[in-house]
Amino acid sequence: MEYERAGAERKLQLQELESLRLEAYENSRLYKEKVKDVHDKSIKRREFQPGDLVLLYNSRMRLMRGKLRSRWDGPYRVEKVEPCGVFHLSHPSSSKLIKVNGHRLKLFHGEKMAKTRN
Known part of the structure; x- marks a missing residue:
């Protein structure tokens, strides 16, 4: 009985750990997108014409x-x-x-x- 309950608790802990890991990946992806947007806004587009x-x-x-x-x-x-x-x-x-x-x-x-x- 004790082993079954401990096994069930361990499964719940592993599932919770997996959900935390996925949430961390999602937060990291969102952060990288925001940083990329800020960086792209600061880049100046160089426009030159032939003859310049x-x-x-x-x-x-x-x-x-x-x-x-x-x-x-x-x-x-x-x-x-x-x-x-x-x-x-x-x-x-x-x-x-x-x-x-x-x-x-x-x-x-x-x-x-x-x-x-x-």
Whole structure:
């Protein structure tokens, strides 16, 4: 009799533990969704048109070699815009196109370059 009652209590404890675990997973999922929404609201969408001049962020620059040197290279010209924030850039000194993510770009507010391509 004692064993049957202890077994029934243990089953109830396991079921309660399982429900607490599922509730914790659900709360974690809801929290992650809210944090993602807040993060997505803070992201600025970069909109560039073909022909715009932009600066490219160089994240691989070494800190010891010229700490005061700017990490922004350019200006580059936007040649082509693809969906999902992919941009094709051209530098005036080379004819190759570079494919970069829009998060690494910012608008260049300087002199207008003469268009080198025809």
